[in-house]
Amino acid sequence: MLSYRHGFHAGNHADVLKHFVLIQLLEYLGQKDTAYTYIDTHAGAGLYALDSGYASKNAEFETGIGPLWDRKDIPESFAAYMDLIKGLNPSGKMRYYPGSPYCANIVMREQDRLRLFELHPSEIKILGENFRKLDNHAAEQGQRQTVRGKRVIISAGDGFESLKALLPPPSRRGLVLIDPPYEVKDDYRRVKVSLEDGLKRFPTGTFAVWYPVLQRQESRSLPEKLKRLQANSWLNVTLSISGPTPDGFGLHSSGMFILNPPWTLLATLKEVMPYLVKVLGKDAKAGFVLESGEGGPPARR
Numbered sequence: 001m002l003s004y005r006h007g008f009h010a011g012n013h014a015d016v017l018k019h020f021v022l023i024q025l026l027e028y029l030g031q032k033d034t035a036y037t038y039i040d041t042h043a044g045a046g047l048y049a050l051d052s053g054y055a056s057k058n059a060e061f062e063t064g065i066g067p068l069w070d071r072k073d074i075p076e077s078f079a080a081y082m083d084l085i086k087g088l089n090p091s092g093k094m095r096y097y098p099g100s101p102y103c104a105n106i107v108m109r110e111q112d113r114l115r116l117f118e119l120h121p122s123e124i125k126i127l128g129e130n131f132r133k134l135d136n137h138a139a140e141q142g143q144r145q146t147v148r149g150k151r152v153i154i155s156a157g158d159g160f161e162s163l164k165a166l167l168p169p170p171s172r173r174g175l176v177l178i179d180p181p182y183e184v185k186d187d188y189r190r191v192k193v194s195l196e197d198g199l200k201r202f203p204t205g206t207f208a209v210w211y212p213v214l215q216r217q218e219s220r221s222l223p224e225k226l227k228r229l230q231a232n233s234w235l236n237v238t239l240s241i242s243g244p245t246p247d248g249f250g251l252h253s254s255g256m257f258i259l260n261p262p263w264t265l266l267a268t269l270k271e272v273m274p275y276l277v278k279v280l281g282k283d284a285k286a287g288f289v290l291e292s293g294e295g296g297p298p299a300r301r
């Protein structure tokens with residue numbers, strides 16, 4: 001089923017959490033000179049206009065990047081995320097919001113590699129066009145080529161399936177982001193299976209999974225299942241902007257689960273999550289969960 005279009009949700013509270021954590025993970029990998037590979041199994045369109053098209057319909061960005069835009073009290077650890085979004089909007093007006101591939105492209109260096117997968121025929125077309133525009137702009141500026149070089153490879157295909165062939169990456173340094181729509185129950189199962197397989201092929205890799213926090217059983221049990229995978233360590237962070245709505249509609253809470261996270265991430269999140277709850281929280285049920293531990297079956301923990 002391919003009805004999901006990320007444009008409807010661009011810049012909402014879930015994107016803020018996901019892209020903030022993603023930038024932290026990439027920046028950590030960039031601290032060493034050796035190249036690394038970023039694999040985005042569910043890439044989306046790459047860049048979204050907030051003032052037109054899908055994003056303007058429900059204006060979900062008003063639950064996320066909107067309230068953060070003019071804040072003057074941004075915590076230091078959150079500044080890289082805000083600077084990146086502001087850099088895409090040089091006029092100062094909030095018009096564009098980057099998807100995960102754009103965030104990665106901005107943070108990553110010449111020597112690093114981006115491998116992007118997208119299944120939706122319209123989204124992959126827009127993703128390709130967005131990166132071609134970047135290429136053209138870079139060429140005009142005499143800078144590096146992105147799409148046509150080896151650095152960025154965009155593929156139409158099933159990200160879960162395609163992941164296997166790319167692990168481990170050549171430099172044995174890498175990050176995988178798995179960010180499916182979860183419109184079908186099977187996405188929950190496929191996330192777990194892909195991670196099990198991914199950890200066998202690339203035990204030292206960092207794997208990040210975005211997930212919605214919903215009442216449905218598959219959603220509630222996902223983090224517990226991921227804690228038992230054979231990673232060295234894990235970190236789980238959720239952000240809730242409110243309690244569930246009476247009609248049960250709308251996403252008010254989501255999480256990022258990271259296998260083999262950098263050791264610095266926990267402290268960064270301790271600083272930033274209370275701030276995000278303060279700025280984005282809508283009622284007394286707003287809050288965050290932050291937990292970490294060693295991977296493997298309970299006996300190992």
Ligand code: SAM
Pocket residue numbers: 002004005006018041042043044045046098099100101117118119120123157158159160179180181
């Ligand atoms: N990661 C993107 C970001 O943060 O900007 C958002 C991705 S969106 C939540 C999920 C995307 O996965 C959609 O664009 C959808 O078309 C795509 N998709 C769904 N199933 C897929 C699959 N099996 N393989 C690759 N892409 C898939």
